[in-house]
Amino acid sequence: xxxxxxxxxxxxxxxxxxxxxxxxxxxxxxxxxxxxxxxxxxxxxxxxxxxxxxxxxxxxxxxxxxxxxxxxxxxxxxxxxxxxxxxxxxxxxx
Numbered sequence: 525x526x527x528x529x530x531x532x533x534x535x536x537x538x539x540x541x542x543x544x545x546x547x548x549x550x551x552x553x554x555x556x557x558x559x560x561x562x563x564x565x566x567x568x569x570x571x572x573x574x575x576x577x578x579x580x581x582x583x584x585x586x587x588x589x590x591x592x593x594x595x596x597x598x599x600x601x602x603x604x605x606x607x608x609x610x611x612x613x614x615x616x617x618x
Contacts, residue, residue: 559600562593 569586576582
């Protein structure tokens with residue numbers, strides 16, 4: 525879902541077509557949502573860290589979910605960086 529949404533954003537930007545303002549706003553809002561999801565995970569773990577630092581289940585969740593969230597943010601950033609190098613009608617290869 526996130527990659528399809530991001531592909532739509534990339535397509536809008538990479539082809540340099542200005543579509544209706546509502547479509548651009550909608551795609552931008554979807555991108556913001558996809559960025560907020562991993563940030564919410566990170567924020568949640570950091571808020572609980574002090575109180576649950578000795579809980580082995582919590583620490584295992586931290587080891588699993590924090591890297592996943594960080595990787596998702598990095599993937600989105602990498603995809604956004606690739607937009608300027610895309611040809612006029614090329615789609616990024618993710």
